[in-house]
Amino acid sequence: MRFRGILLLLALGSCAGPSQHEQARRKPIPAEPDIRICLADLGRAGARFERLPDREFSPGCSATRSVKLLDVGIPVTNLGAVKCGLAVPFAMWVRTAVQDAAHTWLDSQVAKIESFGSYACRPVNNVQGNMLSEHARANAVDIGAFVLASGRRISVKDDWNGADPNVRNFLRALHQSACRRFSVVIGPDANAFHRDHLHFDMGAGRYCR
Numbered sequence: 708m709r710f711r712g713i714l715l716l717l718a719l720g721s722c723a724g725p726s727q728h729e730q731a732r733r734k735p736i737p738a739e740p741d742i743r744i745c746l747a748d749l750g751r752a753g754a755r756f757e758r759l760p761d762r763e764f765s766p767g768c769s770a771t772r773s774v775k776l777l778d779v780g781i782p783v784t785n786l787g788a789v790k791c792g793l794a795v796p797f798a799m800w801v802r803t804a805v806q807d808a809a810h811t812w813l814d815s816q817v818a819k820i821e822s823f824g825s826y827a828c829r830p831v832n833n834v835q836g837n838m839l840s841e842h843a844r845a846n847a848v849d850i851g852a853f854v855l856a857s858g859r860r861i862s863v864k865d866d867w868n869g870a871d872p873n874v875r876n877f878l879r880a881l882h883q884s885a886c887r888r889f890s891v892v893i894g895p896d897a898n899a900f901h902r903d904h905l906h907f908d909m910g911a912g913r914y915c916r
């Protein structure tokens with residue numbers, strides 16, 4: 708019953724208009740570890756970053772325990788504040804999973820990642836009164852495209868179901884590796900709202916589709 712409810716909410720969910728999967732969550736969010744431990748982990752993950760001051764915004768949006776990622780090996784466009792607990796797996800995903808998949812499936816390297824952003828103060832589906840999206844806590848990032856060293860651009864929108872099987876495998880390998888690192892991963896196979904990006908967040912619960 709609850710599972711069907713989750714599927715229904717996911718079917719209605721969206722990132723561009725934000726997703727509703729948060730509403731289905733019932734598990735409490737575990738206590739966050741010491742921020743200094745997280746920042747040390749982020750450094751060990753190979754990231755250069757700037758610690759941002761904690762900020763709270765009406766109506767309950769926040770960017771706390773957040774960083775601005777300055778360097779994770781390759782440029783990631785359009786990233787704003789990212790919670791440290793999300794920045795660590797994201798930096799590791801960029802530095803290892805993305806390049807491994809590019810090497811395996813495309814015999815290439817990724818030179819740039821295009822994101823649709825991270826922090827955005829918005830309720831689920833932009834409907835007043837709905838729960839806030841994980842984006843409203845700087846705890847989610849949306850990834851739209853990858854630019855290879857050759858200049859070739861691979862986008863979730865055009866290539867997830869595109870003609871090139873190696874490119875399709877590349878994108879699915881990135882999706883699968885993301886599911887091992889992030890709490891929630893939502894891509895084009897989940898619903899039409901995610902046809903053009905991969906949503907990663909570190910909110911409560913686990914979801915991979």
Ligand SMILES: [Zn+2]
Pocket residue numbers: 722723842847848849905906907
């Ligand atoms: Zn999203």
